[in-house]
Amino acid sequence: MTPDPQDAARDVRVQRYLDHVQFEKRLAQRTLILYGLDLERLAALARAVPVDLAQVHSAHVRRWVAQMHAQGRSARGIALILSGWRGFYAWLAREGLVATNPVQGVRPPKGAKPLPKALNVDQAVQLADHVVSEDDPWLEARDAAMVELLYGSGLRVAELVGLDVRDSGQALGWLDLAAGLAHVLGKGSKRRSVPVGLVALKAVQAWMAVRQAHVRDPAQAALFVGRHGTRLSADAVRQRLKRRAALAGVATPVHPHMLRHSFASHLLQSSGDMRAVQELLGHASISTTQVYTRLDFSHLAQVYDAAHPRAHKK
Secondary structure, three states, X not given: OOOXXXXXXXXXXXXXXXXXXXXXXXXXXXXXXXXXXXHHHHHHHHHHOOOOHHHOOHXXXXXXXXXXHHOOOOHHHHHHHHHHHHHHHHHHHHOOOOOOOOOOOOOOOOOOOOOOOOOOHXXXXXXXXXXXXXXXXXXXXXXXXXXXXXXXXXXXXXHHXXXXXXXXXXXXXXXXXXXXXXXXXXXXXXXXXXXXXXXXXXXXXXXXXXXXXXXXXXXOOEOOEOOOOOEOOHHHHHHHHHHHHHHHOOOOOOOHHHHHHHHHHHHHHHHOOHHHHHHHHOOOOHHHHOHXXXXXXXXXXXXXXXXXXXXXXX
């Protein structure tokens, strides 16, 4: 059991260090209190061994990290504690009170990676099919085309706004309507081509029919433009998508990458072909794509818990 840090008076070295960081780093009072609690915990753990703070070794620190982890403290919480301890021992070393920093090189346990947030199929279709009647027809046509490409082709928002209407030889990406392909420049300057579905093609064609009237510069090649006829920014796409989702009645806040996650999750659920999904997303490693299998299992677990008579203990 972890000793109570309040069981004994504060170690004079801990107090000196806290005085140092208070005046040298001008920490906020709340931060200073948390530093003090973490260092009192360190002193209490050392007394329980027993060992003096100056005689603590990396083996001690690793054992205490394991104890905190076993007691349910989060990986992030342990990382913050270690950071405070590391700073304390770095100061002790500068003061000539210890020869080495026993916390240096000690890492917190790995935290569980959060699942990517994705819409379910009904929510995605609800968002894509919604017509924002309050908007000018050209804005509605543009936004509908953007949603269809984000969800229908799994594009990143940077790939979406980088699309041109044609291949100029210098374009970051372009849309080939005849072939039904979007050619994009993804992460790591890697090019890939992804299919554009029939619904997305029709939405883009509807946008192209009104796009030219809002492009002041005939040389402007950007597929998606704003009110001033210039290339649309990623932030503008995020704002428009968030607004559209709210008007469509989608309960959760929607951002462009959520549609990419939805694309991957729904495609993997239907096909089970992880390699194909990896290629479509442009992931360099299959391990990056494997997170969507966890997302799919999470959905299946929720269905089981809600429906199966043996899912819950009476």
